[in-house]
Amino acid sequence: MPPLPPNIMQGRWLRWWLTLSFAVMFSGTFLFNSRIGFLNVLDVLFFLPALTLLTRAVVSGDYRLMTSPLLMPLYLFIGWAALSFIWAEEPNTSRAVRGMVQIIVMVGIFRWLHLYFRNTFKQALANGALCCMVVVTMVMISYYTIQPLSSPLFSEPANLIFHLPSLDPSVALMAMIAPTFILLAQGMEEGVSGKGGRRLVGATVGFVFLCLTSLPLGLMAVMLGLSWLASRQRRSWLAVVPLLAGVYLMLEGRSDFTLSNYFLHPLIGNGLNQETLNSVLAQDNDRLLNLAHPRNLFVLLIHSVGLVGLVLFLASWISPFTALLQRQINWHEDAAYSIAVLPGLFMAFSAGAFLLVPFHASWLSVWLPLALLLARLSERPSIRPNSR
Secondary structure, three states, rough: OOOOOOOOOOOOHHHHHHHHHHHHHHHHHHOOOOOHHHHHHHHHHHHHHHHHHHHHHHHHOOOOHHOOHEEEEEEEEHHHHHHHHHHOEEEOOOHHHHHHHHHHHHHHHHHHHHEEEEHHHHHHHHHHHHHHHHHHHHHHHHOOOOOOOOOOOOOOOOOOOOHHHOOHHHHHHHHHHHHHHHHHHHHHHHOOOOHHHHHHHHHHHHHHHHHHHOHHHHHHHHHHHHHHHOOOOOOOHHHHHHHHHHHHHHHOOOOOOOOOHHOOOOOOOOOOOOOOOOEEEEOOOOEEEEEOOOOOOHHHHHHHHHHHHHHHHHHHHHHHHHHHOOOOOOOOOOOHHHOOHHHHHHHHHHEEEEEEEEOHHHHHHOHHHHHHHHHHHOOOEEOOOOOO
16 A cells, blocks of 8 residues: 555645644633533544544554654653553543543644644644634633632633633643744744734733733743743843743742652552542552642652653653754744743643643643654655645
């Protein structure tokens, strides 16, 4: 069977499918009161078609989409997390496995899209992010017609317009990282007039939303955006100043918790147990403890899969970063693929929610930026990538 031709899905419907998929991904957290309903819609709309396309591509000969050495640390991390079911006391196996499969599908289809439909992919990301900004604008207007401007967004229960959900602030923060920074990258790439200007206005809305939800973490995101902008200038070393300010705000915005409670089994962790937004399980000798959620993804990693899991998780990011440095790729070209990486990890440090679950707002700070970063490195040596 010949390799999957690059024009297998060319045409207007590809752009519409991707735009609609990303619009739902980015804004679904703010639209759906039922998480199960959100996941079912996203499965039918994006993950099942993506799995079909990815399977067709691999069977047709594009093996490097899924067998690149760059993906090995991610596979090892997912494998180790799955192995931890053995010593987990109350694992939710079906939920975790569904999330693992979705992560692998997202990584694979992003790599395929970058390889053959790079421009369509980037435009769909930006258009989906703009749809998200329209939704969060409605959320902000609705919330502040009820609450005073001094009230942080989602800090008080509110009956929002169209019965939109009133979210946990940490969920709202993690959901806004990817769309905000993708719009910033695309706006700078396309210029400040016309289409690029609309992208930058959308990015501004995202930064305002982040600041209204949590001023320290919103300002952290702003500082990281300014650092990226400064790195594009002639005196790129000035980017260090807002970067350090972002690190300070990240540390200031982190949740308070008793660290020792999450290090009861530091090497292998407690296993991938049932996890809620407010609590995690821990085993202390013969006792099963219900601890407050640390809201810090790195502490959650050690708690759930131990230092072994943390090392594998970090290796999943170090692998593509090392490849980018080795290939001497300009970080500011196709920046939409990499711009959300550092802000996402910073937000995961300060407001991290779930680790390995089906698509969730936390994906927009962790798994989606990683999938985009890995997509940027997709290649087939014998065929020049198509850039339609």
